[in-house]
Amino acid sequence: MAFWTWSGWKPVGAAAAVVGALFTAVGVVLGGWFTHLTLGNANETLKITQHGQIAERFGRAVEQLASDKADVRLGGVYSLANIAEQSPTDQPAVIDVLSAFIRVHAPMSESCVSGPTHLRPPAEIQAALTTIVTRDPSHDGSLPVDLSQTCLVGADLSGDAQLAGADLSYSNLSEAKLPHADLSGASLFQTDLTKAQLTERAKLTGANLTVATLNFADLTNADMTYATLIGACLKRTNLTGANLYRADLSGAKLAGAKLAGTTYTPVCPDGPDVMVPPSVVGLAEAMSHETDAQLNDTILIQIFYDDQSTIWPIGYQAPPSRPQR
Numbered sequence: 001m002a003f004w005t006w007s008g009w010k011p012v013g014a015a016a017a018v019v020g021a022l023f024t025a026v027g028v029v030l031g032g033w034f035t036h037l038t039l040g041n042a043n044e045t046l047k048i049t050q051h052g053q054i055a056e057r058f059g060r061a062v063e064q065l066a067s068d069k070a071d072v073r074l075g076g077v078y079s080l081a082n083i084a085e086q087s088p089t090d091q092p093a094v095i096d097v098l099s100a101f102i103r104v105h106a107p108m109s110e111s112c113v114s115g116p117t118h119l120r121p122p123a124e125i126q127a128a129l130t131t132i133v134t135r136d137p138s139h140d141g142s143l144p145v146d147l148s149q150t151c152l153v154g155a156d157l158s159g160d161a162q163l164a165g166a167d168l169s170y171s172n173l174s175e176a177k178l179p180h181a182d183l184s185g186a187s188l189f190q191t192d193l194t195k196a197q198l199t200e201r202a203k204l205t206g207a208n209l210t211v212a213t214l215n216f217a218d219l220t221n222a223d224m225t226y227a228t229l230i231g232a233c234l235k236r237t238n239l240t241g242a243n244l245y246r247a248d249l250s251g252a253k254l255a256g257a258k259l260a261g262t263t264y265t266p267v268c269p270d271g272p273d274v275m276v277p278p279s280v281v282g283l284a285e286a287m288s289h290e291t292d293a294q295l296n297d298t299i300l301i302q303i304f305y306d307d308q309s310t311i312w313p314i315g316y317q318a319p320p321s322r323p324q325r
Helices: 011-064 071-088 087-104 121-132
Strands: none
Touching: 011 071, 011 087, 071 087, 071 121, 087 121
């Protein structure tokens, strides 16, 4: 007797296995999606929490800046500096607050003068300045740094100070240390830079130095291309190796003339005239007279000046002025 065996269940069993595998895969995918969603929500919650914490710290730091105690104000500055470092998106707000803090607590005034006392900024002002000039400019907002009408006599802004496009007009930066500073495009209108150190190829490209005072300043190897120096005072200024290509020297005081000014306006005091060597470009010899302004290797190519208002030393043959655009 022959027995018939049905083998039709085998395909069904295989299909069941495939369906089971598909359900398993879908379960894994859905599980991964839910996990991702949960983690995403957790990360978002964490960001919101962190933002809230930063906002709280920011508020406390601002309150500290308003304290009548110097050490508390200094703590507020350090707190804001820490926030700017940890949260680049908050850097513009931090810089704006610290700039306002400096304008309020170190304003330009009659008492803001350099002299035998050698004024220096208070610790909290210096700390705020350091935070501003050492920031990462790539995280800046749309507004430039505003340090206009401030008293920054003797400020230490060493170490690649980032002040490109900054507003430092009507400020006193006499005796300030600005080696290798980037002041390209900065507004230094009527700013006092007497005895300031702008060495190590400091950048003043396109800077506005109209009626600024640069007496006794050290601008060795400074890049002053396209700078505007209309009516500026440059008595006994060290411009050794400086690049003044296409700078505007209209009315600049390069001799012993006086520039009259109003209240708080820097003036050109009486003193020895600037002595300029016969050959300005490519001169290798250093000048030895202690009262001479040093212009060795200074580039004065295509500068612009007005024959009637620009004052050169007696007997000095100035390079030709480029045509005014």
